[in-house]
Amino acid sequence: MIVVAAIATAMIATAAVLALVRLERGPSMLDRTVAFDVLTSTIVGAVAVEAAWSRRTETIPILVVLSLVGFIGSVTIARYAAVEPESEKRIRTAEEVAAEDAAREAALEAALEAERRARRRGTGPTAPHDDDVNEEEVGR
Structure with a gap:
């Protein structure tokens, strides 16, 4: 269990660092949106690894809330970043x-x-x- 948790933590940390780099560099809004979504997923993964490591079920609602926040955030950003047709802009x-x-x-x-x-x-x-x-x- 220790080896699996260590490998999972290392992969999650690597994904989080790469997502932070993409979030900072961009260059487009789509890159930043995807990086934000990946970062949210890595946070959910880290909480899941911690829950599995400590064998605690109290963190499952936290996982659900974090997943919903990530989903709603991605949908909201995608909605406002979408290019609308010229006829729909006014x-x-x-x-x-x-x-x-x-x-x-x-x-x-x-x-x-x-x-x-x-x-x-x-x-x-x-x-x-x-x-x-x-x-x-x-x-x-």
Whole structure:
């Protein structure tokens, strides 16, 4: 057990030092994010080795919390470091939202009217009765 713990501790220490070097040098945000994630994983590994060495189960909640912190940290950094499309970078005005809603409503009304005309002619997908058209079925 002593040899296994010593080897595991040496590997974890090496990983932590390399992660710290990458965290400091960068050069990009992605490199720093990955280094932060590796560093968090090495901390979790160190706590796990200590728990196995001392045969203590009280440290398992600490492992879970550290894992969650690492995951949430990585996801948060990735979210804010992500490159967004040019069209998504600004907030639309109320007038733009209203215009888009009006265009959507007009397209829906045109689709409903086309279906009503097709049913009157008997070429629609269902029976030729105009009162069968249900706006909720068409998408409203």
